[in-house]
Amino acid sequence: MAAQRGEGDAVVATPRNPADAEVRERARAIPEAAVARLAVYLRVLSGMVDQGVTTISSEELSSAAGVNSAKLRKDLSYIGSYGTRGVGYDVEVLVSHIERILGLTRKHSVAVVGIGNLGHALANYGGFPSRGFPVAALFDIDPDLTGVPVGGIPVNHIDDIATVCAEREVSIGVIATPPQAAQAVCDRLVSAGVQCILNFAPVVLQVPDNVEVRKVDLAVEMQILSFHVARRADEAAGEVVNGVGVDGVVIRP
């Protein structure tokens, strides 16, 4: 209630640029999978800019990003037609359009909750601020941590989530707590008005429809890898009867 986020700002933005309406329409239609890839393209393109590359073809960019070139072109077509046939894409133009679609023209302040090992690492991680995601607040339930600076930012007590998030205009909450605490922390973030959550805790969070959750689950990732190890071992066991693996490449020399 207190921290109702936003009232005048976004509204004024509407009539500012005549192309905005079109951008909005496109953004609505972009498949989730394509959004994830756009972020990857953006990173590759940023590297290109640093190398002084000014133009790039879909073939080059797609192989650098590890995808099919047709897929790349289709992904880019979701955000508009900014290539030149016979030539390729202007790197800087592409960068700025992807940034616009991904909403990177705004700053997105981040709050990290749970200052354990992972929370420390996140608070100190340089990749966030450099890409427009400044870490604006840290929270922990341990009173001894309150006020202690981590990565240059003093830790707040978790009870102050609502006020601090409002003050610092936090738009993304990162949950790095133990699993038992994650749902409660999530609820607090949501009621503090945070609508986007990145969850590192190994639990399935229950949130209202208007909140977006992405999860990073190490255990799941490891188990998927484990599955592939097992599948491979089984295949090898099934197709060879003794000694060497299926394609001559066994586990180790």
Place this chain on the structure above:
Amino acid sequence: MAAQRGEGDAVVATPRNPADAEVRERARAIPEAAVARLAVYLRVLSGMVDQGVTTISSEELSSAAGVNSAKLRKDLSYIGSYGTRGVGYDVEVLVSHIERILGLTRKHSVAVVGIGNLGHALANYGGFPSRGFPVAALFDIDPDLTGVPVGGIPVNHIDDIATVCAEREVSIGVIATPPQAAQAVCDRLVSAGVQCILNFAPVVLQVPDNVEVRKVDLAVEMQILSFHVARRADEAAGEVVNGVGVDGVVIRP
């Protein structure tokens, strides 16, 4: 040569259990998306075991895992028919079958490369060993770190990847290095025989076909969330012309 992982093992394993061939066939056919969900089900089920729950219906389990119940049943059907109509699934039976399919009956030793902030957090993360993924080796390029114990394990120099990984039968490599070093580290892991890699570095790794890579990319996750923030702001801006956003919650105060 020295520590050939399961040379005899995997091979002899074949005829051991008559059901193995069937398990192998099923495993081959499970869609990747379903594998990821199976890992989630497994975690929920483990929690159920701890609570003393012995039986669970697809409806209960699916809502706890945040998926559709039909999808859950289909996922479980990939690994076999282990439910009882009219009753549900026996929790322990399900756990053991999912564990078998995911290959969790073997130990999967993990090597972490890059002992910075994230590497420290990973080395100290309790979730790995408890789930059958013991951290068996740590590597860094900094000679000053060599021999220093982190999370109880002494750090090795990166030049020793091949020998140490062989000795300790590492099957999963975790890359937590800066992006510039990631590809080189990856190449070393691959030539050391590691076939599964979990990559935290923000780069697209190039690997041979027989190597499985999963990536955890914080920047991409943040940018996807950013996209949703922007989309929401746009929708709000598009649907209201003055004053309050679509559901009363706009960007900033």
Place this chain on the structure above:
DNA sequence: CCGACTTTGTGCAAGCGTTCACAAGCGGTA
């Protein structure tokens, strides 16, 4: 033993996302 009720397992159709293939468009060249 039977019938009512519950829940699984799955055929089928709809929806997405990916891939192919090619027309359209642009720069360069004579």
Place this chain on the structure above:
DNA sequence: TACCGCTTGTGAACGCTTGCACAAAGTCGG
């Protein structure tokens, strides 16, 4: 200006995933 070669942008086909809906199969009470 007209042609040529190259690369984009996209319609259409394909395949994977999801969700529905229901028959099959079991339990439980009488």
